[in-house]
Amino acid sequence: MNAGKEPRKVERPVDPRRYVPPHIAAMEGYVPGEQPRGGPIVKLNTNENPYPPSPKVREALAAAIGDRLRLYPDPTALAFRETAAALHGVDPDMILAGNGSDDALTIVTRAFVGPGDAAAYPTPSYLLYSTLVKLQNGVERLVPFDASWRLDVDGFAQPGLKLAYLANPNSPSGTALAPAEVAGLAERLDCPLVVDEAYAEFARENCVSLVKTHPNVIVTRTFSKAYGLAGIRLGYLIADAALVRELNKVKDSYNCDALSQAAGKAALLDQAYLAETRARILASRDRLTAALRELGWTVPDSQTNFVWATDGAPAEATFQELKNRGVLVRLMRYPGHPAGLRISVGTDEEIDRLLQVLRELA
């Protein structure tokens, strides 16, 4: 013991960054959308659901709180996976649950991308893919969307690619490629293709059936958006069972807690509630889109619970003026593209407030 002794002085100042590998020290790290603490704010910046989760979720959570919390959760989330499998018409061993779909994306990246390996993703798109590839000390290959948010899938046909990501529907555009186009992309690739379907519940079509015809397709889903459970942290992926077996080696043993597993199962079982809140959000989305266009913004038709507005008033100034008046949206800048506002579809009252401020500013 050296109780009472002065800790030994370190002679020269040490930059703690020298303890981490250079590729980590050089990274910025992912910056999530702002989560304001209190204050009356209309929060339209991170695409949460404006409606609460199904009342069945509350019941399931209440039932899950009790003596059983002493015990570790099911490491494989079997009851949850069986429910998800029945919903999608796949086998439970084609599903892997994650601590949010970001965890599923992390597991996929860690499994397939090693140091120096190339991974491709479209741009502008979800910014997390870049962070995940950098963490692996991998090499990023960007495939640009064209001005009307179409993708040249030949851009993905690059030698040596180890993984490709596709947010479909895409963020920030809200647009989606048809499943046949995604199938064509999967066929061109000699590596797994993660189709990030965080917003698929709001879209006309989805790519789940491709998992059965294209064994390199991995579809990810989340409870954070359509199911109104961003605070719970649950997502899952659907893929060929042999791929899922490999991915299971990479995940943390207990990556999904008992409460999120119970909540997720209850949410999936209440598809009637999902249909109801979805219909409200789609109606509000159409109204928001029309009003923004009337105000002079360019807004692509959205297949999500947000819209992407560019080329109206200056985006930076509008973002700040909205924020000053208690309306928070997401300002996004991508190199080579006009800055834009990504606006989540809130309640009708929230949208009215947003539009009121925009009209005052116009």
Ligand SMILES: *Cc1c(COP(=O)(O)O)cnc(C)c1O
């Ligand atoms: C919100 C979002 C996710 C992440 O969701 P979590 O399940 O909350 O981790 C993944 N991908 C895209 C494109 C998203 O917008």
